[in-house]
Amino acid sequence: MAATRFQPELRKPAGSPRPRGRENAKDTLCRNVLIYGHCRYEDQGCAFNHDPNKTLSAQQDSGRKSARGMFNVDSPSFTPSTLPVSSSTGATISSQAASAAPFTPRGLASGTATPAPLESEPPAFNPAQIREFTPQSYDLSQAVATNGTGTESQVPFDPFSMSSVAQAMPPTPYNPYLEDTSSLANNGAAYYAAQSTYTAPAQPLQYHLYAPIGPHREDLLAYQRLTHDFFMPEKLREELQKKxxxxxxxxxxxxxxxxxxxxxxxxxxxxxxxxxxxxxxxxxxxxxxxxxxxxxxxxxxxxxxxxxxxxxxxxxxxxxxxxxxxxxxxxxxxxxxxxxxxxxxxxxxxxxxxxxxxxxxxxxxxxxxxxxxxxxxxxxxxxxxxxxxxxxxxxxxxxxxxxxxxxxxxxxxxxxxxxxxxxxxxxxxxxxxxxxxxxxxxxxxxxxxxxxxxxxxxxxxxxxxxxxxxxxxxxxxxxxxxxxxxxxxxxxxxxxxxxxxxxxxxxxxxxxxxxxSSLHAIDSQTSELSRELENGRLLRLMAKLGAINERPEYEGDRNWSENGERYMLKLFRDYVFHQVDADGRPVLDLAHILRCLNKLDAGIDEKVCLTSRDEQTSFVVTYRELKKQVTAAFAELQKPAKGRY
Ligand SMILES: Nc1ncnc2c1ncn2[C@@H]1O[C@H](COP(=O)(O)OP(=O)(O)OP(=O)(O)O)[C@@H](O)[C@H]1O
Missing domain, CATH: 1.10.510.10 (Transferase(Phosphotransferase) domain 1)
Incomplete structure (x- = not known):
C-alpha cells in the first residue's frame, strides 16, 4: 500500500506540538523529516524546520535562556533529532502514518532521554553482544525483600533445578507392595518438615500403577478392547507355558x-x-x-x-x-x-x-x-x-x-x-x-x-x-x-x-x-513385563481376598459375622466378582474387576456402596477403609491359632 505523506499545507497535524504561528513553525522539526528523513515539500513552502541540528540547538538555547525553562503545556515536546519518541509525539502522528514506509532509525535508541550526538556512527547490529536469555532462579524471598513488603517467608521455587526435589525425596524408593507404610510416613515427616523447597509428591500413587509403557496398539475404543489387552498376548503366554x-x-x-x-x-x-x-x-x-x-x-x-x-x-x-x-x-x-x-x-x-x-x-x-x-x-x-x-x-x-x-x-x-x-x-x-x-x-x-x-x-x-x-x-x-x-x-x-x-x-x-529388530523386540517385551508386574500385584490381592472370604471356621466369631467388619469384605467380594444384572444373570466385566482391585490396592478415598444380596444391609465405605480391613483380616489369619502350636 502506498504511503500517504503528511502534507502540512493541506492538513494541520493533530495534537501537540501545536505551533503557535509561523515563527514557532520554524523551530518545529518537520514531521516528514521526522518520519521519512526528508520532506518533499521543503522547497515548496513547508513552513517547518528541516534541519534537525537547528531544532536541537534552538531547544537547548531556549532551555538555557528561559527562567521558565520548565516545561508547560505549551512547550514543544522534546523531539529527538532523528527519531519519533514513543510517548506524546507518537500520539500526534496521523493514523495514515501507520502505513508509512518503514522507518529506519538513525543513531538513536527509542525512548532514550539523551539524544545521541548526531556525528556518532549508528550502532551496528551485533547479535554477539546481545546477552542470551538465561532463566534465573527466581528467589521470591529476595523479591519480597526488595519490594520492602511483608516479612513472610516465601518458598523459593526453582523450576529448572531438580536438586531440591531430589533432596526432598525419601532416601529409599517407595515400594507399593509394602503394606506397612510407616517408613514412608517417617520419611514423610522429615520431608514435610523441610517444606522450604518445592517437593515432588512422595505419597503412594492414588490409583493403580498400570503405566502405559509402549509400544502401543492402535488406538482402540473401550468396547473394542479385549480381555487380552489387560494381559500378556495369548500367543506369548501359550509359548511360555508350553516351554x-x-x-x-x-x-x-x-x-x-x-x-x-x-x-x-x-x-x-x-x-x-x-x-x-x-x-x-x-x-x-x-x-x-x-x-x-x-x-x-x-x-x-x-x-x-x-x-x-x-x-x-x-x-x-x-x-x-x-x-x-x-x-x-x-x-x-x-x-x-x-x-x-x-x-x-x-x-x-x-x-x-x-x-x-x-x-x-x-x-x-x-x-x-x-x-x-x-x-x-x-x-x-x-x-x-x-x-x-x-x-x-x-x-x-x-x-x-x-x-x-x-x-x-x-x-x-x-x-x-x-x-x-x-x-x-x-x-x-x-x-x-x-x-x-x-x-x-x-x-x-x-x-x-x-x-x-x-x-x-x-x-x-x-x-x-x-x-x-x-x-x-x-x-x-x-x-x-x-x-x-x-x-x-x-x-x-x-x-x-x-x-x-x-x-x-x-x-x-x-x-x-x-x-x-532386537531393540524392537526388547521394547515389546519390556512393555509386556511391566503389565505382568501389575497383574502379579493383583494376584497377591486376590489371594488375600480368597483367603479371607468364606471361612466356615470363623462362623461363631463376632468379627466375621454378618455385622462384623469382615462382612464388608464379603460384600466387597460380591461387588467385585458377583455382579448381576436386573434379571439376576451374572455380569462378567473384567475391567470392573481390575479397576476395583486396583483401587483397593491403592486404598484410595473413593467411596463404594456395598449392598448385601438380600438388599437389607448397605455400607458406604472408602477403599482406604476396605484396604485396612483386608490387611487386618489377613494379619489375623497369619497369626498362629491359640493353643494349637
Ligand atoms: N541345548 C538344547 N536344548 C534343548 N533341546 C536341544 C538342545 N540341543 C538339541 N536339542 C534338541 O534335541 C533334538 C535332537 O538334536 P540332535 O542334535 O540329535 O538333532 P537330530 O536332528 O536328531 O540330529 P542327528 O540326526 O544328527 O541325530 C532336536 O530336536 C534339538 O532341537
Missing amino acids: AEATLQVMPNSQLPTLDNFHTLVALDTSHQKSATVFGFPGWVYKATSSKNGKMYCLRRLEGYRLTNENAIRSVKDWRRVDNGSVVSVIDAFTTRAFGDSSLIFVTDYFPLSKTLVEHHSTSTNRFGNRVPAAVPEKVLWGYIVQIASAIKSVHAANLAVRCMDPSKVILTDKSRIRLGACSVLDVVQYDAQRPLAELQQEDFIHFGKLILAVGTNNFSPNIVLKNAVDQLGRTYTAELRDTVAWLLTPAQAPAVKSIDDFLSGISGHLVSTFD
Missing part, C-alpha cells in the same frame, strides 16, 4: 538311567534312527535334571565313544570362556557307562522346545504329505547370518573354532533366534588329529557358507553341489546375499586369511537392521 511344560516334562516308565549328577532324563530326539554322520558316533540328546542344583540341562550323548586321551575331555573347559547369545553354553563333559556302553556326555544349557534348523525349515508338506521346499525370507536369512557371525567372532576371540555348523546342530530357540548347539564336541572327538587352530578357523567360514546355502536353498543333503546351490540362491535372493555366501565358500588364497571382522564390516548394514 514351562516341556521343561518340567517327565517320561513315565522311562528306561533311561540315572547318571552321577543327573536324573530324570527325557529323550529329545524326534527320531529313533541312529545317525553318526556329523560326529562319527551315533548321538542322542536328553533333557536332564541336575542333582546338584535341580536345574535342567541338555545332555548330548555320543554312543560307543572310548576316551583314549584325558586331555581331550579337558579341552571342553576352554569353551567356558565363550559367552555369546548365539552359542549354546557348554558346561561340562564326562564319560559314563550308565547306558550300558561307553558314552561321552556333553552338558550344555537347555532350551525347551527348540528345534534344529533342519527340523524347522524342512517341515512344510503339501496336502499329499510331500515335503515342499519353502523359501526362507531374506530378512530371516540375514538375521541368521548376523547371529552366526557374532557367534564365530566370540569363538575365534577365545582361540577356538566352531568346527561344527551342521544345520542339524544349530538350534532355533525362539522366533528367528538361533544358537550353535554342538560346540566343543569335535574338539574332543577329533582331539588326536591336532589340527592347527588357524586352519580350523578358516574352515569355519566354509561351514558358515554351507549352512546358509543349505537353509537358503532348503537342501540339507550332505552331498549338495555348491556351485549349483549358489546359482539357485542367486535366483531366489539378492545378489548381495549370493555374493556373501560365495565369499564365505571361497577359501582365501594363502598367505591371505579371512577374518570375521572383515566379514562383519562387509555386512554392517544388516548388522544395524538386525540390531534394530
